[in-house]
Amino acid sequence: MVRGTNRKQLRHTHPKTSGMPSLREQFFQHVAQTSDSPLGLEIERASGARLYTTDGREYLDFLAGIGVNLVGHAHPKVVTAVQQQAERYLHAMVYGEYILQPQVRLAARLASVTPRPLTQVYFTNSGTEANEGALKLAKKHTGRTRLIAFHNSYHGDTHGSLSVTGREVYRTPFLPLLPDVEFLPFGDCVALGRIDERAAAVITEPIQGEGGVRVPPDDWLPALRQRCTESGALLIFDEVQTGLGRTGVLFAGTHWGVAPDILVLAKALGGGMPLGAFVAAPEVMQCLSHDPPLAHVTTFGGHPVCCAAGLAALDVILEENLPARAEALGTQLRAALRELGESHGGIREVRGRGLLAGVEFDTADRTRNFVAHAFQSGLILGWTLHSDRVVRLCPPLTLSDEELHRGLEIMAQALIAGQGSGF
Ligand code: PMP
Numbered sequence: 001m002v003r004g005t006n007r008k009q010l011r012h013t014h015p016k017t018s019g020m021p022s023l024r025e026q027f028f029q030h031v032a033q034t035s036d037s038p039l040g041l042e043i044e045r046a047s048g049a050r051l052y053t054t055d056g057r058e059y060l061d062f063l064a065g066i067g068v069n070l071v072g073h074a075h076p077k078v079v080t081a082v083q084q085q086a087e088r089y090l091h092a093m094v095y096g097e098y099i100l101q102p103q104v105r106l107a108a109r110l111a112s113v114t115p116r117p118l119t120q121v122y123f124t125n126s127g128t129e130a131n132e133g134a135l136k137l138a139k140k141h142t143g144r145t146r147l148i149a150f151h152n153s154y155h156g157d158t159h160g161s162l163s164v165t166g167r168e169v170y171r172t173p174f175l176p177l178l179p180d181v182e183f184l185p186f187g188d189c190v191a192l193g194r195i196d197e198r199a200a201a202v203i204t205e206p207i208q209g210e211g212g213v214r215v216p217p218d219d220w221l222p223a224l225r226q227r228c229t230e231s232g233a234l235l236i237f238d239e240v241q242t243g244l245g246r247t248g249v250l251f252a253g254t255h256w257g258v259a260p261d262i263l264v265l266a267k268a269l270g271g272g273m274p275l276g277a278f279v280a281a282p283e284v285m286q287c288l289s290h291d292p293p294l295a296h297v298t299t300f301g302g303h304p305v306c307c308a309a310g311l312a313a314l315d316v317i318l319e320e321n322l323p324a325r326a327e328a329l330g331t332q333l334r335a336a337l338r339e340l341g342e343s344h345g346g347i348r349e350v351r352g353r354g355l356l357a358g359v360e361f362d363t364a365d366r367t368r369n370f371v372a373h374a375f376q377s378g379l380i381l382g383w384t385l386h387s388d389r390v391v392r393l394c395p396p397l398t399l400s401d402e403e404l405h406r407g408l409e410i411m412a413q414a415l416i417a418g419q420g421s422g423f
Pocket of ligand 1: 128210
């Protein structure tokens, strides 16, 4: 997903110094590989918007662990919360049996900011697991089986989430997936007529992330909300990438005044620790505790250390009003990128909300060159899973003004350099 360097190059840049294989060699030998060109940075430490590698280089991180490090890498308050909780207890019991202070506090804090009546939180370990839970919840609550999703969506890589992910190339090798799933064009109000009384749920990202940072037309989400209410289908917002302030508001649906029936969160939720959640009204959520009891369980979901980290991160987001910062920085970032495109060419469109920005180039080569040149100059960028012509920018919301300007300087140079040379 994050390309820009050649794997053969990577394999040979750090030869072993003793009889032992180098860390890089062991990485290629023993860590399962999912990309033919991993970035392969050997991380020494990370702080704020900066990554430091073992070869002494420093990188400005505009990818932030693909949108995870909303409060920056290793935020001191998150680190302290992790340390303190680790000293008290780690795993104590399968989810939902014991009263674990960090879990309860985070659930209550979240419930104080989620749209009414979404006040009950089910914690998971990841985004895809949270979507799995949301889909099961919708099926059980409605007693229906049909699921509606959208082309170019991304909801995760487990079987259920992949079943509602709208890109054939990732689905085909794993068929058969869940039956009774229909994909509609994202942002098309007319197609919403396909949502009928057989649908248990409609799942969408309010702004598609991996689809290339696609913002829907303004009338679409309200129309979708209305159609779901009419048909009795539960509306699931997958805010794994957009949630918790990244787009300039805590939850992206708010841009259009729309609340879902089930809100799905992950990525930034754990402040850098693995944590996901689906949030719903108590009347909906209660169906997981009967017929049968334990209808959805997880051993590690809502791990106390992850919840302690998540609570600290959420406090930072709210106390420092990071959504407002995302809005202000995002507006500057997109305006500056549009200017760059006008001066140097090659950029077809700049879009997004807050600090989730997509830069669409006119060719895949230009995109690749741009990312590679930025990387050489110490700026980490990446493109989206479903498009090799869109660079996604999702830096920490704690980015300083100086870091934003430095990033823009590097991108200006990368745009000029990337026009000619092939990396
Ligand atoms: N939904 C969306 C919108 C995502 O962007 C992602 C991850 N890119 C996921 C779900 C899956 O999350 P995870 O990798 O934590 O399973």
